[in-house]
Amino acid sequence: VTMDTVSAVINSVSATGSLVLLLLGLVCFYLWRSSRPRYLNKANIPPYPTRPWPFFGHLLMVRKDPRGTFLRWRQECGDIFSLDFCGKHVVVLNGYPLLKEVLIRHADLVTVRPKTLMAVVLDEYNKGIINASGRVWKEQRTAALTILRTFGMGKNIMASKIREEVNVYLEEIGKLGGRPSDIRVLTGVSISNVICSIIMGRKFEHDDPFFRQMVGLVSKIVTQIGGTALLNHLPVLRHLPGDLFQARQLQRNTSDVSDIFVNPVIDRHKANFDPSQEPADFIDAYLHQMHVRDTCSNSKGSNEKTSLNTTLNDENLNAVIKNIFAAGSETTGSTIMWCLLFLLHHPHEQDKLYSQIEAVVGTHRLPEMADRPYLTYLTAVIMETQRLASIAPFSFQRVVASDIHVKGYIIPEGSVIIPSLDSVLWDKELWGDPQTFRPERFFDKSGALVQPEYFVPFSMGKRVCIGEALAKMELFLYLSSLLQRFKVMPAEEGALPEIRAKFGMTCAPEDFTLRLVERNKRDR
Numbered sequence: 001v002t003m004d005t006v007s008a009v010i011n012s013v014s015a016t017g018s019l020v021l022l023l024l025g026l027v028c029f030y031l032w033r034s035s036r037p038r039y040l041n042k043a044n045i046p047p048y049p050t051r052p053w054p055f056f057g058h059l060l061m062v063r064k065d066p067r068g069t070f071l072r073w074r075q076e077c078g079d080i081f082s083l084d085f086c087g088k089h090v091v092v093l094n095g096y097p098l099l100k101e102v103l104i105r106h107a108d109l110v111t112v113r114p115k116t117l118m119a120v121v122l123d124e125y126n127k128g129i130i131n132a133s134g135r136v137w138k139e140q141r142t143a144a145l146t147i148l149r150t151f152g153m154g155k156n157i158m159a160s161k162i163r164e165e166v167n168v169y170l171e172e173i174g175k176l177g178g179r180p181s182d183i184r185v186l187t188g189v190s191i192s193n194v195i196c197s198i199i200m201g202r203k204f205e206h207d208d209p210f211f212r213q214m215v216g217l218v219s220k221i222v223t224q225i226g227g228t229a230l231l232n233h234l235p236v237l238r239h240l241p242g243d244l245f246q247a248r249q250l251q252r253n254t255s256d257v258s259d260i261f262v263n264p265v266i267d268r269h270k271a272n273f274d275p276s277q278e279p280a281d282f283i284d285a286y287l288h289q290m291h292v293r294d295t296c297s298n299s300k301g302s303n304e305k306t307s308l309n310t311t312l313n314d315e316n317l318n319a320v321i322k323n324i325f326a327a328g329s330e331t332t333g334s335t336i337m338w339c340l341l342f343l344l345h346h347p348h349e350q351d352k353l354y355s356q357i358e359a360v361v362g363t364h365r366l367p368e369m370a371d372r373p374y375l376t377y378l379t380a381v382i383m384e385t386q387r388l389a390s391i392a393p394f395s396f397q398r399v400v401a402s403d404i405h406v407k408g409y410i411i412p413e414g415s416v417i418i419p420s421l422d423s424v425l426w427d428k429e430l431w432g433d434p435q436t437f438r439p440e441r442f443f444d445k446s447g448a449l450v451q452p453e454y455f456v457p458f459s460m461g462k463r464v465c466i467g468e469a470l471a472k473m474e475l476f477l478y479l480s481s482l483l484q485r486f487k488v489m490p491a492e493e494g495a496l497p498e499i500r501a502k503f504g505m506t507c508a509p510e511d512f513t514l515r516l517v518e519r520n521k522r523d524r
């Protein structure tokens, strides 16, 4: 090897090295430019609690304990403050008056969802309800609400579907024989079955392998969404080797849910669709609406394809079904788990609740919706559970469509807003002792049950939860029937599980075991 060859190699290596360095520098410059806080020194922007870090802004500061950090920053900055998430301007809204002003008075300016990486990974960006905006969102939301109301959300048809499943749930719990158990999965499976019967008109055996596989996948997706939250603001991280943030797994699991479960179910419904028959379930009713629009546009002599006139189509139906599963099962299931955990810690409240069930319903029949107005203590316990658990502490994010003027500040167009439901449900000014489980707070001096307008676990405004009536019905029927038959007891006498939340798609309690002991076997 001559000296010339060696120096040629060195030259070419250093040229390549310089090129790589230059590229790296350009990438860093681009990242720095695109992640610079847009409004840092602009007047009239809600204040920043601390100076943002380069690139990440405030993201890493809130990662460990978002709830605690937000509550602390509210104390330091007041009800409205700005954050920077990797260059994205975020405004956090706190307190009932401010949430009401922005979400209700300026309702039309805050209906857009941000284009999060998660929505793209889940293949749901601008599809279905949760991740859609504008015309798609309006039409899908209206269709879904109409269908749910037709099926009696808050009325009898829905109640009988839920009660059927409650019976199976009670039998399964009876089989545990009062032994220490974690009933989180059992509860999740049961609630998912209610959603199945509403969406596709059929329920599954709890040990059906196909159903188990689907519930397992949905539960994985819900957990993985929590783990990938950082990616929403720093999408470049998904390219890291090793799938550190599980984004690729999340994508695979979501497309499995579509391929194995959702699309075949839609196809079966389409194959059996008969427009002259009354719709039997949600999918059928959606196909009916598609058919009606199709017929209307044809009768008007339009030559355009229906898909141009309406957003009701297979793709959006797929997304709506996934939305209802994702938003409707984990939320209700974890609220039931929170209620049982609170009752473990508050045996006196459990006794009071049981006495009312015994007096109003007795023990020879299951509670029904007609009992609800009389089971006021249970209703108060459910509301107190939802308030204290605050399972959706930051609701879902929205984007501001044009500048909003509030409290002497401007929330600039394009900012993301985070309405902190924690700040309302845990507000000392409103509740006095917000961290205490005290269902009595929902009764007035005359002993009548009251629901204050600032009780907002389902959020507020135009994007308020569409499943509120269904969730309330499920919570009432599951908990009244469960607590009528079983006494909630600690797994080990004197050793209570800690009250601690884990952050996923919602805030569920950390896993815990308990004993559900039959109260009076002879009565049944």
Ligand code: HEM
Pocket: 129, 130, 131, 141, 323, 324, 327, 328, 329, 331, 332, 335, 391, 392, 395, 396, 397, 457, 458, 459, 460, 462, 463, 464, 465, 466, 467, 468, 470, 471
């Ligand atoms: C305890 C149970 C539940 C709680 C606490 C809850 C809470 C919420 C919250 C806080 C939002 C965000 C609203 C916003 O963007 O401001 C929401 C949205 C939504 N929820 Fe629920 N939810 C529950 C049960 C359900 C059920 C059973 C369904 C099934 C139909 C459902 C379907 C939805 C949908 C589709 C949205 C998106 C609405 C939109 O973007 O327009 N939820 N929910």
